[in-house]
Amino acid sequence: MGLRRADRGRVRGDRQDLGGGERRHHPQPGRRRPAAAADGLDRAREAHQWPDPAPRPTTLVQQVNWLIANWRLKLLALALAIGLLAAVAFSENPVSVTSVPAVVDYDNKDPSIVVLNPVLKTNVNVFGVSSAVDPLKASANFPNGVRFHVDLKGVTQPIAQHTYFATPKTLPPGVSWNGDAVPITIGIDVADTKAYPIEVRTPWVSPGFKVLGPNDAQGKPITYAECGNSAEACQVKVTAPRSLLQNLKAFVQIGAQDHPLSGTNVDSPTQPVKFEQNGHPVDLSNFKSFPVPAVDPSIVNVHVTLQQEQVTRQAAIKANLTGRPACGYQISSISFTPSAVATISGPADKVSTVDNITLGQAIDVSNATGAVRSQQPVPTDGFSADPAQVTVVVSIQKQIDCTAPTPTPSPSHS
Known part of the structure; x- marks a missing residue:
């Protein structure tokens, strides 16, 4: 049997040594084989070009060990901290569902139709944090x-009446629709254009005047x-x-009741055109439709010929007297022939304000x-x-005698 490399960091390949790779290994005698030379492992490493193990960074190992030690408890603590922070935040700014006003638009409308009695504003239910909803x-917003x-x-x-359901078009950041139905009931009519002559009405005219026209002979x-x-x-x-244009x-x-028309010609610029239907006034600017009725022109100049x-009428005749009758006389009456x-x-x-006529020549009754x-x-x-x-x-009559009485002579005494 040849030499066998012992596992790195182990004694006889089954236990950790104390160096952890910090010093060279020495071959150990095994069963049925003699001990290798002291430098045998070195020669084997050189033969196989084994690099020296790099030293482990002690600080990084400690940081990793700290991070993974008791990781379950640390993860639980982090979750509890985040939950506590969220609870505090939502206690000051809770999520709420509330009703707010909303603009209603009518999209994809065919140009040939008009929406009758359109709902341009309605209330919808939205939710979000209180600071957002x-x-x-507020009506001011x-x-x-x-x-x-x-x-x-x-x-x-045309549709007499139909209910549609509105859906969100735009919502502010942090605000969501809660999904409640938003019914919108409207009517549909066909749009049309018609031209009308403009009648000039003059209900208040001064007495003695009349309006001529509209055309002359x-x-x-x-x-x-x-x-x-x-x-x-x-x-x-x-x-x-089209239904509005009928009749x-x-x-x-x-003119006005306190300023009736008079004269021969009256020009009144910038008068608004008004309308009536079946004898009842109709304010087209406030007619409930989308789009609103268009009037061209809406302002005209008016010319009236009177x-x-x-x-x-009758007027009393009055005389202008000067002077005073003689002493003891006074005016008893004034008569006019053939009539007073x-x-x-x-x-x-010229005539409507004349109540009496005073003669032009003064009549002198002096003495x-x-x-x-x-x-x-x-x-x-x-x-x-x-x-x-x-x-x-x-007529002048004597009332008293202004002649001085003759004194009576006093009787003589003998």
């Missing part, structure tokens, strides 16, 4: 980033709504649900002891008067 509830949507892909025909517009500076009557185009009328209304009517009341006729703005007569025309200012002339008689 609580601010979403709306829109808050929570958006749901209704998919209208393939919807092209030659068919030219004289009372109308104009678009821009065209000076012609225009029409308004409305794009809205719709467009109009503008100018004409004065002849107004007839004149019938006046003319344009409303008068009898009746004073004066014939005068009735003055007019843009209107006619009947009678056109009156005779004024100022």
Whole structure:
């Protein structure tokens, strides 16, 4: 039998030596074989080119031993620490489920349809830590980033009413939808466009005036709504649900109860176009549809032509007296012939405010002891008067005797 290499680090190949590879091994005698020479192992190593074992780093071995020693207890302690940290954190910022407002979008809508009575805002249930979900509830923070949507892909025909279910479109970081159903009930109509003439309404006109038009005898517009500076009557185009366009009328209304129209021509710029349906006012800007109705133009200029009517009314005639009758006399009456009341006729703005007419020539009654007569025309200012002339008689009567009494001579005494 030849020489056999003993296992490294072992005595006779079955036990650890004290050096752990720190010193050279010496061959040991085995059964049935003599001991090898002292340098036999060295020659064998050199023959087979065995490298010397590298020394083990003592510090790294200690660190590894510390890490793997009692690893089950250390892993349990780490898990408990993480759990305690999570418990403290969630006690201050717990996870909660709450209802928050959300914007509702209508995606994949066909351009030919309109959504009736759209739900543009609804409440949905979301969950997350309190610091993430609580601010979403405040109305001051709306829109808050929570958006749901209704998919209208393939919807092209009118539907009186149908319930769809909205799903999340966008959610803020740290917020999740809890999966509760979000029903959205809406109607569907077909979009259409129609043009309407604009009626000019003048409910308040001063007495004695009337509105002419809308066209004159030659068919030219004289009372109308104009678009821009065209000076012609225009029409308004409305794009809205087809059901809304039925029996719709467009109009503008100018004047006010405390400021009635008067004069011959009134121009009122930037008047909003209004609408009514079956005699009831309709505010298209507040009509509940998506998209909202479009009106073009929504603002127009209005031109109104008026004409004065002849107004007839009665006015009292008054005389202008100067001076004072003679001593002891006073005015007993003033009479007008043929009448003390004149019938006046003319344009409303001239006649409507005339309640009495004062004669233009003053009648002097200074030191008068009898009746004073004066014939005068009735003055007019843009209107006619009947009678056109009156005779004024100022009657004067004696009331007391102003003559000094004659003294009576006293009797003589003899």
